[in-house]
Amino acid sequence: MKQQIQSCQFDGRNYGIDIMKILSAFMVVFYHFGHRKYEFFEACNYVPNINYILQTLVAFSIPLFFMVNGALLLNKTYDNLLILKKIGKLLLIIVVWKVVCFPSWFLKTLVILYVLYPLLKKIFDNFPKILVMVILCFIIFPDLYNMIISILRFCSVESINIFGGGYKVESFPRTGFFTLYAIPLFLIGGICVKKKWKIKSWQSIILIAIGLIECLFEAVVITRTTGELFDSGNGNFPTIGAFLMAVGFFLLLYQVKIKESWKLPILFLGKNVLSVYLFHSILIHVINRFILPGIDTLPLFLNLIISILIYLSSLGIGVIFSRIPYLKELVKI
Template sequence: MHKTRNINLDLIKVLACIGVVLLHTTMVGFKETGSWNLLAYLYYLGTYSIPLFFMVNGYLLLGKKEITYPYILQKVKWILTIVSLWTIIVWLFKRDFTVNPIKKIIGSLLQKGYFSQFWFFGALILIYLCLPILRKFLNSKRSYLYILSFFVATGLIFELVNIILQMPLQSYVIQTFRLWTWFFYYILGGLIAQFDKEFIKKCFKRWMKIASVLLMLISPLILFFLAKTVYHNLFAEYFYDILFVKIVSLGIFLTVLTLSLEENKSKWIVTLSNQTMGVFIVHTYVIKVLEKLLGFSYTGAYLLFPILTLCVSLIVVSLLMKIPYFNRIVKL
């Protein structure tokens, strides 16, 4: 039986991928001065990329009727294979032979090593290992709500402490281990998967979509203000716990999920979606190359940087996908 592909999830992945690139390319244009500009706006607009990635993954896996350890271990094995192969490639290219590559592999999963963005894979592995047990507790929509309420309360406690301390308490925990946050978004995606898509379309009214888009568009102003006056830290990673970002992330996800998209007219979305993981992997090294080539002596370079990074990353990934064996390590 042919399974219909969910193009809406593909589009969410594409938007999340663009958001990750924005997070890693725009801060250089306002970090030193800490002043508000277009790059600051684009940076905080990218805040929703990581929540969306976790929600998509949760939607796909928790949407399954059964999750077994053999299935999970196979997925974990493939993640470790991808992380290991890319680490070895860079290790060989750099001739970093005085360093144990195993330490670099583990380091990448812990926001260190050659690929600091691989903390996402580290967090994903920890979530995967809990899924077969967690799935037994998530046996009804009510159970989803109970667990989500617990993680919302945990996030609110963190935010209250952050306001009191005037700094992000999360800064003491590397992103890999901020599981109270990642479990929330993952399970939220799983909860959405429990509802029929047509039912969601019926319930998620047009005014809700408009409100979600408007909140997303004005949110960079709010987040920048909080970063400057409350957190005294510009990094967007410390906003994932606040209730406002959770609500907007949900609104964005449902807005895109309920769009009317036809598969035969949206092949470009599928093509880009298939490249998102590859872009996630290579874009940090594309950034390093462009930094050396471009420099940042004028404002225009900053504005071009996200566009160039995304375009070059897509070109690199599309070429790698045409090479035997390499085409396997740019997909997850």
């Protein structure tokens, strides 16, 4: 009997969205585990190795997370009371998990997006020209701004003239603009679904490759000009490259076709992905302190295997929490 393969949209659920959730969370785990060797010797001559390239690839993860949230929220109508409840639940999760030093900055950004949701939804539904302007403004600053600063440093430009005044390039810091670079990603995630944007798989891959190259360019320029190895994962979130990679992965995975036998596990992993974000840092701390004390680097394949184990263990802990009264409120939004 021929194995049935259905488009991920046919049964009413887009499993590509779940795959994006899973992939984003895994890349965050892989990044935070971080037992990788980058071969950093001389900043002025630094050339990225495979580990550094993979770390740079991680830059799409949180931007994709924001795109997924935009795709899910902007194409439905939620009343303000429900949004307030979600904000309250997010704040509860942030406050409680702050006790165990959970890095909750991206959830704080999600709170901002929920607060802005009524306004963004109004613009999304009724004012297409304003929508385009909002997206462009937040791409120009900080994403394009950060790229221009990197280009000026690459060209060894020491100062620039603005409105008759001279300013040193080094006085212009890179910025995430209070993580508000998430706004255009949130909006474009919604647009991709609403307009049913589609491009061929190879075009998505080219988009991802261009984004990766741009992120590597910025990372290497900063490394060579500062003399310190740049954090090309987290540090590249507010960049044109991360933006392009996130859009490329979104368009690639949104159109993916899923075998019937894969739907249930993908659904399970996608629905419980918050547990991975919440518990992986604790597990990494335990591993570093008790299992791998004093070990800074591991082969790439071990990094991948251990990251998978951390992912699955975090998921398992989350499932246990989800079955305990009161505690279940801490692992679901």
